[in-house]
Amino acid sequence: xxxxxxxxxxxxxxxxxxxxxxxxxxxxxxxxxxxxxxxxxxxxxxxxxxxxxxxxxxxxxxxxxxxxxxxxxxxxxxxxxxxxxxxxxxxxxxxxxxxxxxxxxxxxxx
Amino acid sequence: xxxxxxxxxxxxxxxxxxxxxxxxxxxxxxxxxxxxxxxxxxxxxxxxxxxxxxxxxxxxxxxxxxxxxxxxxxxxxxxxxxxxxxxxxxxxxxxxxxxxxxxxxxxxxxxxxxxxxxxxxxxxxxxxxxxxxxxxxxxxxxxxxxxxxxxxxxxxxxxxxxxxxxxxxxxxxxxxxxxxxxxxxxxxxxxxxxxxxxxxxxxxxxxxxxxxxxxxxxxxxxxxxxxxxxxxxxxxxxxxxxxxxxxxxxxxxxxxxxxxxxxxxxxxxxxxxxxxxxxxxxxxxxxxxxxxxxxxxxxxxxxxxxxxxxxxxxxxxxxxxxxxxxxxxxxxxxxxxxxxxxxxxxxxxxxxxxxxxxxxxxxxxxxxxxxxxxxxxxxxxxxxxxxxxxxxxxxxxxxxxxxxxxxxxxxxx
Numbered sequence: 001x002x003x004x005x006x007x008x009x010x011x012x013x014x015x016x017x018x019x020x021x022x023x024x025x026x027x028x029x030x031x032x033x034x035x036x037x038x039x040x041x042x043x044x045x046x047x048x049x050x051x052x053x054x055x056x057x058x059x060x061x062x063x064x065x066x067x068x069x070x071x072x073x074x075x076x077x078x079x080x081x082x083x084x085x086x087x088x089x090x091x092x093x094x095x096x097x098x099x100x101x102x103x104x105x106x107x108x109x110x
Numbered sequence: 111x112x113x114x115x116x117x118x119x120x121x122x123x124x125x126x127x128x129x130x131x132x133x134x135x136x137x138x139x140x141x142x143x144x145x146x147x148x149x150x151x152x153x154x155x156x157x158x159x160x161x162x163x164x165x166x167x168x169x170x171x172x173x174x175x176x177x178x179x180x181x182x183x184x185x186x187x188x189x190x191x192x193x194x195x196x197x198x199x200x201x202x203x204x205x206x207x208x209x210x211x212x213x214x215x216x217x218x219x220x221x222x223x224x225x226x227x228x229x230x231x232x233x234x235x236x237x238x239x240x241x242x243x244x245x246x247x248x249x250x251x252x253x254x255x256x257x258x259x260x261x262x263x264x265x266x267x268x269x270x271x272x273x274x275x276x277x278x279x280x281x282x283x284x285x286x287x288x289x290x291x292x293x294x295x296x297x298x299x300x301x302x303x304x305x306x307x308x309x310x311x312x313x314x315x316x317x318x319x320x321x322x323x324x325x326x327x328x329x330x331x332x333x334x335x336x337x338x339x340x341x342x343x344x345x346x347x348x349x350x351x352x353x354x355x356x357x358x359x360x361x362x363x364x365x366x367x368x369x370x371x372x373x374x375x376x377x378x379x380x381x382x383x384x385x386x387x388x389x390x391x392x393x394x395x396x397x398x399x400x401x402x403x404x405x406x407x408x409x410x411x412x413x414x415x416x417x418x419x420x421x422x423x424x425x426x427x428x429x430x431x432x433x434x435x436x437x438x439x440x441x442x443x444x445x446x447x448x449x450x451x452x453x454x455x456x457x458x459x460x461x462x463x464x465x466x467x468x469x470x471x472x473x474x475x476x477x478x479x480x481x482x483x484x485x486x487x488x489x490x491x492x493x494x495x496x497x498x499x500x501x502x503x504x505x506x507x508x509x510x511x512x513x514x515x516x517x518x519x520x521x522x523x
Contacts, residue, residue, distance in 0.1 A: 029176045044177040051246035058241050 011090050016060075016083045023056050024079075035079040050074060057086060063093060112295045117521065119366040120200030120354030122192040123461045124305075126164040126347055126448040131465050137447065138462070138473040139494060143331035144448045145345050153227070154310040158317045161327030164347020164449020165308070178264045181250040183222025184307035188350035188454075189257035190264050193301055196352035197265060201366055202299065204266075211298040213269030215288035216258040216305075216352070217280040218453040223309040225251035257305050269297050275453070278416070279377075280304045281351065282456030282506040282514035286375035288355050289516065298357045304453040305350030312452060313346045319385070321420050322346070334419035334450070335477040336443030337428065337485040344418040347449025351457035370464050371519045373501075374403025380511030387426040392505075392513050396434050399503060399515035410439045410517070412472055412502040413488075414459045417443025418450050425484045427507070432487035439503070440495060441488045446476035456506045460518065467499045467520045 017035065024030040030043045039045035054070050069089065076082055123129065126144020127137040137144070146165040148155055172179070172187055182190065193216070197207065206212060220226065225248050232242045250256060255273035262271060270291060274283035281304025288300030306312075316322045323343040326333035335341040361368055376398035380391035400407055413435065415427055424443075431441060444459045445451075451458055466472055472495040481490055498520075505515040 028180075044175075046177075048180065048246045048250070055241075055243045055245070058243070062241075064241065 011087065013083050013087070016086050017079065019060060020079055020082060023053070027052065027056065033079055037079070038077045039079070040077055047074065050076070053082070057089070060086065061089060061093065065089070114293055114295060115358035115371060116289050116292045116355050117358045117361050117371045118353050118369040118464065119356045119361050120196040120198070120202075121352065121369060121461050121464060122195030122199060123349065123351040123458055124166055124170065124188050124192055125349045125351075125451070125458050126166055129168070129170070131468075134462060135465050135469055139471070141474070141476060142447070143476060144347070145330040145333060147327070147330055148310070148313065149308070151310045154314045158310065158314050159324045160313055160317050160322035160343070160345070162323055162330040162333055162345050162449075163308070163313065164345055164349070164451060166348050174264070178260070181247050181256075181263070182260050183225040183251035183256065185218045185222045185305050186251065186256050186260040188307060189216055189218070189303070189305040189352075190260055192303060192305070192350045192352040193261045193265070196301060196303070196354045200354040200356070201364075202354070206299070208266040208268060210268045212267055213271065213288070213291060213297040213300050214258050214261050214267055215272040215274070215284040215291070215300050215302040216261055217255070217274040217284055218257050218305050219275065219277055219280060219312060220306075220309065221252040221254050221256045222307060223311050224307065261301065267301070270300075276510060276512045277508040278450065278452060278455055279506045279508035279512045279514045280453035280456070281458075282504070282516065283377060285353060285355070285372065285457060285460060286377055286514055286516050289372045289375050292355050292357050298360050300355045301352060302355055303350065303352035303457040306348055306452040306454050308348045309346075316344060316346060323419065332477055334446055336415065336417035336419045336446050336475050337424050337481055337490060338419070338478045339480045339482045341419040341421070341424065341482070343420055344445070345449035347451040349448065349451040349454045349458055351454055351461050353457060353460060368521045370467060371521050372516055373405070373519045374399050374401075374517035375515070376402055377512070377514045380513070382511065384510050387423045387507060388511065389426050389430055391511060392426060392430040392507060393433055395513035395515050396430055396503070396505060399517055400434075403517040405501065405517070407435050408438060410435065410501050410503050411497070412463065412466070412499045413439045413441045414463050414502060414504040415441050415443050416506045417445055417475070419443070419445070423507070425482070427505070428485035428488050435488070437487075437489045439489065440472050440491050440497065442472060442491050443475045443478075446478070447473075456504065456514065459506070460504050460516070463499070463502045463504055463518055467502065467518070470496060470498045472497050472499065
């Protein structure tokens with residue numbers, strides 16, 4: 001389980017990037033993609049891959065993503081944009097429902 | 111209606127007795143069986159009485175790009191590998207392959223059962239249930255036409271797609287429907303075949319119906335035993351095969367090496383029971399195949415029988431063959447070497463028959479020691495026979511009452 005959440009619910013960009021690099025290597029056989037590389041152009045990373053990645057992000061966050069959140073990810077092309085996306089999701093959950101967030105956190109930590 | 115000649119210009123197989131023509135022929139000549147002990151799958155094997163399986167137990171090196179392999183379950187790996195090799199064997203160029211003049215007729219029994227298990231496992235295990243999700247590619251791996259469309263994707267094939275999924279007649283229908291597609295001018299070539307991966311679900315199904323071999327679990331090479339008095343059922347197997355069918359003039363004009371010709375095909379249904387073999391339906395299929403080929407029964411030198419080694423299936427098939435051919439052509443049950451490779455059996459048996467045509471021999475039905483007297487009306491073979499085959503019939507019958515037969519002819523030169 002890729003657990004990246006600190007007790008305060010804040011995730012560092014470096015931590016997220018490291019986790020993503022690991023996911024790309026293990027799940028997609030893409031080794032060390034550049035953070036601003038267009039993943040579709042460079043690695044044929046398509047919408048099917050994106051859906052697989054969203055599931056990995058759900059595991060990182062310890063929470064389900066909504067359909068709207070998933071659809072908003074479909075234009076993402078680079079690792080940096082994915083990090084931005086995860087940061088935004090993380091913050092939104094922390095601000096919206098801190099108690100639920102703590103619950104998610106404990107689940108992920110098991 | 112335009113009727114054109116259809117020839118075979120490429121082939122490839124993955125079988126429990128090997129990959130290459132040389133290896134497969136050697137194993138046929140040496141009487142080597144590809145049936146091994148059933149491997150545990152951690153799920154069904156403890157509940158299955160049959161402990162044998164036609165096994166591909168050698169490594170296969172795949173060289174597929176991630177963008178291609180990500181939508182493949184094991185069955186599509188098999189399918190794409192034999193498709194790749196059949197295309198290479200044919201010598202067709204990339205321009206033709208992507209022109210729309212080449213189609214694909216390819217199928218499997220289930221899609222990928224291991225991918226289907228993955229889907230069920232997602233929802234029927236308690237671990238991490240809150241975040242459970244079907245993978246984005248799980249359907250693409252498990253859908254019934256997964257082999258056909260992974261092939262089209264890998265090679266950029268834009269012609270017709272036919273994806274039969276009729277259990278034991280899957281790849282026979284691929285060949286037959288592909289043959290008709292080229293014969294009647296809808297495509298100039300068809301890449302045809304079938305595949306099935308290692309799968310205990312199929313074993314469990316036949317085992318439950320008391321159709322699987324269970325008496326030879328400690329001596330797997332002694333089963334299946336088509337037409338033998340001690341036969342006790344079929345042995346499920348895995349494998350794949352592909353044939354490149356091509357319009358004769360097109361093949362001749364480009365100087366292609368021609369491995370054989372498909373001259374007839376029939377397919378019908380028993381119109382009744384979905385399981386029991388039916389002598390009227392089978393006899394009709396065999397007769398229709400000869401009619402479509404416009405040949406007499408006396409012209410057939412060899413019959414590759416479906417011969418699964420079930421109690422009644424072999425008797426009915428022998429009676430049907432006997433009523434049409436008498437003691438004329440030599441009959442062999444090739445499943446005795448590889449088991450019943452299900453969706454791949456028709457094409458694998460066709461490829462083995464092509465190899466026999468080339469090498470001018472007929473292997474015995476393995477494990478046929480004492481012919482069941484109820485199957486004795488046909489010309490069995492219990493030893494290696496040096497014999498040229500000019501014309502051969504390959505017959506397969508499936509659950510659902512589906513019957514097929516296609517006729518292959520050797521072309522000199």
